[in-house]
Amino acid sequence: MNLTLNVWRQNGAGDKGRMEQYQAKNVSPDSSFLEMLDEVNEELIREGKEPIAFDHDCREGICGMCSQVINGKPHGGQDRTTVCQLHMRSFKDGDAIFIEPWRAKAFPVLRDLAVDRNALDRIMEAGGYTSCHTGGVADGNALLIGKPEADYAMDAAECIGCGACVAGCLNSSAMLFTSAKVAQLATLPQGKVEAAKRVKSMTAELKAQGFGNCTNHYECQASCPKGIDVKFIATLNREYIKALVK
Amino acid sequence: MQLTENSVGRKLLMAVTGALLLGFVIVHLLGNSSVFLGPDGINSYAENLHNLGPIVWVFRLVMLGLIVVHIWFGVSLTLENSAATPIGYASQEYRRATFSSRTMIYTGLALLAFIIYHLLHFTVQITDVEFAARQNMDAINRPDVFGMVVNGFKQTFTTVLYVVAMIVLFLHLSHGVQSILQTVGLSNDKSLPVVTLAGKGLAFVLLLGYISIPILIIAGIVKI
Known part of the structure; x- marks a missing residue:
């Protein structure tokens, strides 16, 4: 599947930040949301660009590190699911996806999707x-x-x-x-x-x-x-x- | 004082004042319904209320205090909440938040404006001097509240204004009633859906009760 990603990019706390668009091509429906982002980042690195920073750790839904608001819903909105356990099969080919960091004054953005909690x-x-x-x-x-x-x-x-x-x-x-x-x-x-x-x-x-x-x-x-x-x-x-x- | 500084303390003050104001809204409707008993019903009800003398003023001051506390903390909490969310989401989807829960500050301030108008209309009686009850007495020399109410609602504009205000009250209470119980800690996962539905039901009954008076007057069913 091919997806259009609208991702919040912010070069550190002092930067104003902006939404940027990326194409995720040939995404496997079996990959997790974070694996999909990993592949997008590999592509960005190959192109010599800065990869998207995001928090993650256990990738099995128990550590509480992953933190992305996907299409306006924290963790993507699937019932009782963290971002790392959200799979691409819950999206459709051609979908436009918005990915934003946790938004709160108490959680300043460190970089891109990573915030200080x-x-x-x-x-x-x-x-x-x-x-x-x-x-x-x-x-x-x-x-x-x-x-x-x-x-x-x-x-x-x-x-x-x-x-x-x-x-x-x-x-x-x-x-x-x-x-x-x-x-x-x-x-x-x-x-x-x-x-x-x-x-x-x-x-x-x-x-x-x-x-x-x-x-x-x-x-x-x-x-x-x-x-x-x-x-x-x-x-x-x-x-x-x-x-x-x- | 920590109650007025603490996040939960202020929420509690909102809930307690809100509950007492809700109590007033219910009692006020029961009093108003005496209009259906004809001139004798509401005129004697009004006469008895006014004969309470200083108690009326104590009651008015308590009501004023409740409204001031409810609005003061409502506004300050809302300002604090918007300061805590300086940047919104480019894409936002609500799942549990409702139209009425998201508009509490607006429906609340609209109700304040309505209360001021309502007091000028029926208590101070300056919006419609001609029908002021203190000048018009009924057959046994009591202020003719019945005549004032019926004549007041004969104007379509006034009726529409009251109906709109009561819909705003319905929206405010649709969120408010269950919010009171949650805030004072009287809800759990089993009772919350029931209480939410019951709260909306109560808000709807109050809406129907309040608008029935101007609507029955404008329809000519309640008349002098």
């Missing part, structure tokens, strides 16, 4: 941990956690921190990311101890990092490659209210 780490540093001495490995079931609680925490822990929720959000809010961390830790006994302090400091950090505010569009859930549910945002809101009266 350290702001998410700053939110984690504000409270996304438990400060307890873990000692040696505890006996199994020494700490009793109900199956529903364990499942709930595990669903929240599915977040891979890719930032697609921010990229998809109309307000560039990182509320789904933050809520997944808050909900995961607040559900488990180890995290409950610091729950009130955590929710206050993590949500305060959102503003400091330049993220927008959640207005319940729920575009984040549609954008999330792990299908993190907005019910965790409701959980975060509950935790916040509990922290206020504490």
Whole structure:
């Protein structure tokens, strides 16, 4: 298949950036989106041009490094799929594809499609941990956690921190990311101890990092490659209210 | 104060003030429906309200406070949100965001303009002095609210304006009702679709209730 790519090119943080058009020829429908870009880059290198910079790592959908908005949808919009697991068979021959970086003030573009997502780490540093001495490995079931609680925490822990929720959000809010961390830790006994302090400091950090505010569009859930549910945002809101009266 | 600085705190203030304003919208419609009982219904309702004296003013001040908080944070959060998204996408597709969720600031500001007009129309009564209730008394010497309402809505322009404003309110509440419950933490994956539908249903019932008054007046069914 042959495709027309409209790709965001930006020569570093200081550059204004622009969309540029490339032709991807003889693309195998079995190749992944990133493999397709690899081939386009090989061609660019052969022509002596600068290849398109993009983030990627595991290429099996678990690391959260790949970060591209494809045709206006983070990770291309296929249900529960990261860019690296998006395959060219979901496109048609002759398609024009728009590829853009995550857009948010909190995620400055480093180059082309690669953005700086350290702001998410700053939110984690504000409270996304438990400060307890873990000692040696505890006996199994020494700490009793109900199956529903364990499942709930595990669903929240599915977040891979890719930032697609921010990229998809109309307000560039990182509320789904933050809520997944808050909900995961607040559900488990180890995290409950610091729950009130955590929710206050993590949500305060959102503003400091330049993220927008959640207005319940729920575009984040549609954008999330792990299908993190907005019910965790409701959980975060509950935790916040509990922290206020504490 | 951290509540007014925090992202979730301000959202909570929007939700609580929004919920109380929604409560007013429901009670106001129940009060308005006394117009269907004829002149005696709404005139005695209005008389009883005004006889509450200072309580009316306390209520008005509380309403003003709610509106000021709701609009202040609505505007400041919107400004902050657009500052957080300095560059948009060349290609953009929405999947969960709705027309009403994306236009909250516009429908909200339009409602503010409507509230100001509505107060001038029926409370201060300066848009239509001729039919002002404080000058026209009914048979047993009460302000003739019924006559004022019926005469007010006999003008097509006024009726159209009110109907449009109520459609704007419908749009605002279509997103707003479920947003309140999500924000105060009273929703989960199972209840959210139900609450969203129920919220739109409530918004629609309020729309029908409110527009039925001017429409039945202009159709000549409710008349003096």
